[in-house]
Amino acid sequence: xxxxxxxxxxxxxxxxxxxxxxxxxxxxxxxxxxxxxxxxxxxxxxxxxxxxxxxxxxxxxxxxxxxxxxxxxxxxxxxxxxxxxxxxxxxxxxxxxxxx
Amino acid sequence: xxxxxxxxxxxxxxxxxxxxxxxxxxxxxxxxxxxxxxxxxxxxxxxxxxxxxxxxxxxxxxxxxxxxxxxxxxxxxxxxxxxxxxxxxxxxxxxxxxxxxxxxxxxxxxxxxxxxxxxxxxxxxxxxxxxxxxxxxxxxxxxxxxxxxxxxxxxxxxxxxxxxxxxxxxx
Numbered sequence: 273x274x275x276x277x278x279x280x281x282x283x284x285x286x287x288x289x290x291x292x293x294x295x296x297x298x299x300x301x302x303x304x305x306x307x308x309x310x311x312x313x314x315x316x317x318x319x320x321x322x323x324x325x326x327x328x329x330x331x332x333x334x335x336x337x338x339x340x341x342x343x344x345x346x347x348x349x350x351x352x353x354x355x356x357x358x359x360x361x362x363x364x365x366x367x368x369x370x371x372x
Numbered sequence: 373x374x375x376x377x378x379x380x381x382x383x384x385x386x387x388x389x390x391x392x393x394x395x396x397x398x399x400x401x402x403x404x405x406x407x408x409x410x411x412x413x414x415x416x417x418x419x420x421x422x423x424x425x426x427x428x429x430x431x432x433x434x435x436x437x438x439x440x441x442x443x444x445x446x447x448x449x450x451x452x453x454x455x456x457x458x459x460x461x462x463x464x465x466x467x468x469x470x471x472x473x474x475x476x477x478x479x480x481x482x483x484x485x486x487x488x489x490x491x492x493x494x495x496x497x498x499x500x501x502x503x504x505x506x507x508x509x510x511x512x513x514x515x516x517x518x519x520x521x522x523x524x525x526x527x528x529x530x531x532x533x534x535x536x537x538x539x540x541x542x543x
Contacts, residue, residue, distance in 0.1 A: 274378045274418065276485060282382045282415075284476045286389050292469035293393030296462050301398055301444060305405050308436070309389050312412050315424070323419040327490030328497075328510050331424050335511075338431050339522045343529035345436050349443045350536030356447055357539075 279320035286313035300355075300362050304348055311341045378418055385411040402440050409433040420494055423504045 290309035297303060315334040322330025356362055388411060391404035409432040416425035497506050511519055 274374055280480055284473060285386055288469045288473040289389040292466055295465045302401060305392055305401055316415060319416050319419055319421045319424055325487050325490055326493040328492045328507055331421050331507060332511050332515050334424050336522055338427060342436055343525050345439050346529045346533040349439055350533035353537045362447055
């Protein structure tokens with residue numbers, strides 16, 4: 273058996289990479305990709321814990337996470353296409369319609 | 373052998389994630405994301421979660437990446453974006469990320485992982501119909517209500533995406 277802590281370290285590294293990418297990039301499509309990286313890190317954690325505690329709940333939760341990721345991608349790209357059609361930009365810093 | 377495979381898959385997935393956040397061209401990022409999904413699927417196989425691994429490939433590498441590529445092809449990248457941070461240097465953000473990682477590691481090293489063992493060990497799962505059968509059994513009994521909620525979420529997301537992406541009708 274691979275130690276559980278290896279999986280936890282790997283998932284923490286992937287989560288932090290996704291977080292850094294979310295903060296340093298401005299392209300909205302890349303921000304969605306970074307969210308996918310973070311959700312993948314969470315899924316790795318869930319599946320590893322589920323296999324270490326001889327339980328199947330973690331795998332079911334990871335399937336739910338995948339479904340929510342699919343819904344998020346669909347709605348997010350709907351919003352992105354509507355935004356691009358109106359403003360002609362995909363830069364997250366230039367989206368200032370609701371800025372105070 | 374399993375350790376070697378784990379290290380190959382984990383190094384490949386970290387490399388793919390770094391490629392995703394560092395490439396200038398968004399198509400290269402999307403292709404690196406495919407590599408990340410495949411290596412993650414290999415990690416799931418190593419833990420014995422074959423159904424989740426298959427769904428990872430079907431759903432992420434099959435369906436979600438297609439949406440990404442479609443949207444990338446629909447949008448003119450050259451015109452819309454200048455992908456550079458001006459007001460805050462990148463090194464601060466990377467330092468903050470490393471600090472966050474150190475914080476996670478500190479608290480995880482203090483955590484107590486002695487949890488309750490459930491009844492679904494590998495031998496029992498394999499002798500009673502396999503992983504997919506057992507997951508389906510739990511999903512349609514214990515997790516029936518969240519399952520229905522997820523189906524509703526997907527329906528609402530589908531309708532919302534269609535409404536949002538529809539062209540506004542000209543008066």
